[in-house]
Amino acid sequence: MTENDLLYTLALHHAPKIGDITAKKLISHCGSAEAIFKEKRQNLLKIDGIGTFLLNGLNQKNFLNEAENEIDFIKKNHLKVSYFKDENYPERLKHCIDGPILLFQSGTINLENKPIISIVGARKITSNGIAFCESLVETLSAYNPIIVSGFAYGTDITAHKAAIKNNLQTIGCLAHGLNTIYPKVHKRYMADVEKNGGFLTDFWSTDKIDRKNFLKRNRVIAGISEATIVIESAKKGGSLVTADIANSYDREVFALPGRINDIQSVGCNNLIKHQRAHMLTSPMDVPYILNWELEKSEKPVVQKQLFVELDPIEKLIYNYLKENEKQQLDVLAINCNLPIFKVASILLTMELKGVVRPLPGKLFEIV
Structure with a gap:
């Protein structure tokens, strides 16, 4: 324009x-x-x-x-501006009735031909939530998705850092102008985010940081992606608002279940109970539900390779499959005494090495 x-x-x-x-x-x-x-x-x-x-x-x-x-x-700040009718405006946001008419961005964001997911959750994320979030991003890195979040404490910054660690694009959706950053302590991550993606906002440099702006910002997080993943949430919280918005846009929502007496799992459990989200028990649930496929150049060679090196945990899983033939992911996790998300990540690594292959029904077998 x-x-x-x-x-x-x-x-x-x-x-x-x-x-x-x-x-x-x-x-x-x-x-x-x-x-x-x-x-x-x-x-x-x-x-x-x-x-x-x-x-x-x-x-x-x-x-x-x-x-x-x-x-x-x-x-002065070399920002890019996207008008809602322009080609460079995020495609999925064009289909949101309340999508911003203008978006301001910094960094090196490139949305072309890439799957986009949003990861949100509790600001007071638990160690289990951090571990799952990191495993999720690491596992999904084979599909080269863009990781979107709100650059806030807890889940948001964990998702951004995990994306950077795995050389993925990441986008921070802000509730204020691009002249500042909130929280200030996250200023140290800005350069890495802009190098590996960037920031989006529909707020001006003169707009004050206000609580209601964070809820307004959530429509961008939900609208820009094909799915929103809630890692942890109390009974109420901004991540649940984002999940509700994603549902209103007819987007997929995933929630990580937890124990019924865990405060930070109440919100996720309720989403699942009321059928407002898919139950997320493994990182591989995401590409399975969203029907993602690896790029041809990245597809695993499904043939047994000689002298493939396996670490001790990979050998444990390999030997169990060798003795018991095809097995489901949760059965593998139980019998190998490992967390499901850990087994899912290891199986993807083994698949890329050409020693196991997935089958319908979340089954796996050795090649």
Whole structure:
């Protein structure tokens, strides 16, 4: 879009009382943001759902001045701007009725031809939650997904760090402008995130950090991805809001179950109980449900290789399969006395080595 288009779109974007749904309706009727400001008031009032209360927000002349200042900030910091009708706007967000009309981004984000998942959860994540999150990202790295989260404490930063460790793109969706970072302690991770992806927000540099903005931010986390994964959650929390939004967008939701007396598992257990999320017991549940396939160049060679080196745990699993033939993932985990998520990760490694292969029904056998 031209700078003039951006100027008027920014002015509309920041107009009080006019949200993204109303803004899209006005743009659809008038053709552009500039045309909205130049259209006669009586004509705008004829649009279904547009009343005097909403239009009063368009009368402030200082909007264009504020928009000019924001354009200066965008230029100075070399930010990218995505308009909801542009090709560079995230494809899945285009199908969300309340998706932002503008997105600002920093870093090296590339959304082309890559699966995208969002990982959210408790800020006070447990050691078990951290271990599963790290195993999940490591296991899924074979599919080269983009990992999206909110750059907050706990689950969010664990997911971002795991993505960076596994050389995956990661995107932090922020609840404030790109002139600052919250929490401040996470500033040390910014360079790595921007090198391996970047940050997205629909907030201006002049917007204050406010609690309600974090809930608004969650629609971007849910809308940009094909699935949202909730690692841990108490009975209430922002991650449950994100899961609800994802469900409203008809996206897949996964939740990690936990013991019924664990406070940080109540939210996930409720999602599963009310059939609002798939039960996630293994990292491989994600590609199975989403029907992901490895790239041809990355597909395992399904033939037995001579002199393949196996570590002690891989040998344990291999010998069990050799003695008992094809087995299900949970049976393997129980009889080898290992966590299910750990066995799932090891099986994928062994599959890439060409010593085991998956079968329908979550069965595995040696090659």
